[in-house]
Amino acid sequence: MTRYFDITDLVHFAQLNGTVTGIQRVQVRVIRHLAALSDPEEVICVFAKSRFHEVEACSARALFDGEKYNAENLLAKLDFTSEEKAYTGRELKQFLSRYPKGSVQRIIHKIKLYIIAFFSKRYARIYMELPSVGFDRKQRVECIKTWKVRKLSQKCQLVLIGSSWNKSPVITLAKHHHRDGGRVVQVIYDLIPHQHPEYCISRLAKKFSRFLKYSSQFVSHYICISEFTKMELEKYLARAETGTKVSCWPLAHEFEGYPRNKKLGSSLEANFSQNFVEQPFVLCVGTIEVRKNGVLLLRAWQQLMKQSGSEVPLLVFAGKFGWKVEAFKTFLKSDQQLRRRVKIIQHPSDDELASLYQDCLFTIFPSLAEGWGLPVGEAAWFGKYSIVSSSSSLPEVLGDLVDYIDPDDCAGMVRSLRRILNNSDYRMKKEQAIGSARLRSWKEVAGHLDQLLEE
Structure with missing residues (x-):
């Protein structure tokens, strides 16, 4: 069939x-x-x-014949690329992301860029701080047959x-x-x-x-x-x-392309977390949007810092900004001390994300609602313990291998975080159980x- x-x-x-x-x-x-x-x-x-x-x-099979996903290759195979354009839609989106959506600044820079690109595609790329080779890019991947x-x-x-x-x-x-x-x-x-x-x-x-x-x-x-x-x-x-x-x-649960419970190589990507973060950190993976409950996590981190000061590890968010993030940005901007203990890594590659999973102390996923919860399973693939919201589908991902919090209870989140940060033996015991548990691969799925x- x-x-x-x-x-x-x-x-x-x-x-x-x-x-x-x-x-x-x-x-x-x-x-x-x-x-x-x-x-x-x-x-x-x-x-x-x-x-x-x-x-x-x-x-x-012709479209997905590579080991790793590559957006440019996928589009080239389907003949979506055009050498007539000075930049791709993705490049334009990334360039404009430095300006708030709907702002006058964003509109002005967008119009200015269109005008520059009309007269010179090469100067448009210079204005966007993109490599000139991008404009002269040859189609390295052949188009596949479509009908x-x-x-x-x-x-x-x-x-x-x-x-x-x-x-x-x-x-x-x-x-x-x-x-x-x-x-x-x-x-x-x-x-x-x-x-x-x-x-x-x-x-x-x-x-x-x-x-x-x-x-x-x-x-x-x-x-x-x-x-x-x-x-x-x-x-x-x-x-x-x-x-x-x-x-x-x-x-x-599998983070495809990376061996389970094993250290990555010594490449720059494998050491990304050590080079970029440099300090012990707790990881939160996912789009930064209101549903992911980032504001409550920031509040919990703020309280931890008041109780433990500089002993609190960094909090690293790995994911792009999504919908309704104004409250998150405002809260973070209002506390200078908190900003020093929080890092945001937007659009991490799979290699960078794998490095973060591998080197974090543990992950936290306080989402208010999910359909599944991929980051919880992915952390387990690297043998990492997680503190997870008890909401919706999340308990189905790992069962009793992780601990749960009420996503509306800031005080409870602080207690759970403090317990894990102060009890490395408990965390190691949970990680041993995760490391030997049966996890599903994408091939099985x-x-x-x-x-x-x-x-």
Whole structure:
């Protein structure tokens, strides 16, 4: 049976981001393994370059044939790159990120850059402080074969494995495929935009809720990444009096490409944390946004510093800034002493993130709501203990291998942090248990998805 996997959002994400996180990380890992386990013609990727383009398809094996994900290579293979442009969408996003969104400064620099690029692409790159070789970049990766898809055979499956709530011609294809008697499978990562719109921008919350409502008209099978998400979706479907099948598909712990419980090499990337942080540190991985509860973590760190002073380790946030971070930035800016004990590493590469996981004292994940919790499992892959929020799906990731906190209880967070910082023997005992526990690989997770799709 041929399966078509929608990667539209992954392609658009690659245009703006060099690394993959969250949903996009899952797509890359799983589709790569499924392609390796199957015949080339059995796993196909489909995508639409925009709402106004036709759906295109390509071989998943040809697209994901490398060991490590590379955004530029993916776009080059799909012929998204253009030598006519002075800079990529990702380069523009990174350049403008130094100015607040919606600010006059940002608008002025954006207009100024467009004017410079109109007259000289090379000077535009100089203005952006980008290497000149970027403008003269030759396409080092050959385009792979793609073809138009207007209709799917009834025997085929269409798997919507990404953020399908964004309007796309692939959704139209899914509706037609369902109408013709074909199977459409939707992976659900969480229901957060619908259940907690306060954690998202209003546009996303409305878009997601609309999609959730009409998706049951053409989806044959929902696959959720945790039991918590599965139960929440079943409640929603019951209220809508929809009997669509729902399955659970737990994600992996593996940080793919890096051996479990082993030290990395002596490369600059492997020693990134030692070179950049230089002091003992506690790590918090994930997009910095209101849902991740960073403000409460900063408050807890502030209280720890009042109690223990300079003995408190650094707090390192590894992740880009996301939605509704004004309170986080304001709180951090208001306390000079706290700023000295906090480091923020935006857009870390996989090598840099692996180095941070390896060298941290432990990780903390105080999120208010999740669909799974990839950083909790990834820390365990490196044998690291974590303090984790007891919210939503998070206890499913590692069970009793880690300790839990109420994400609304700052005093409780401080007590847990102080206990672990003052009791290295306890932390080592927990790490020994983590190091010998059975953890899931992405290959296993891909195999499980294959079984679910066979049902």
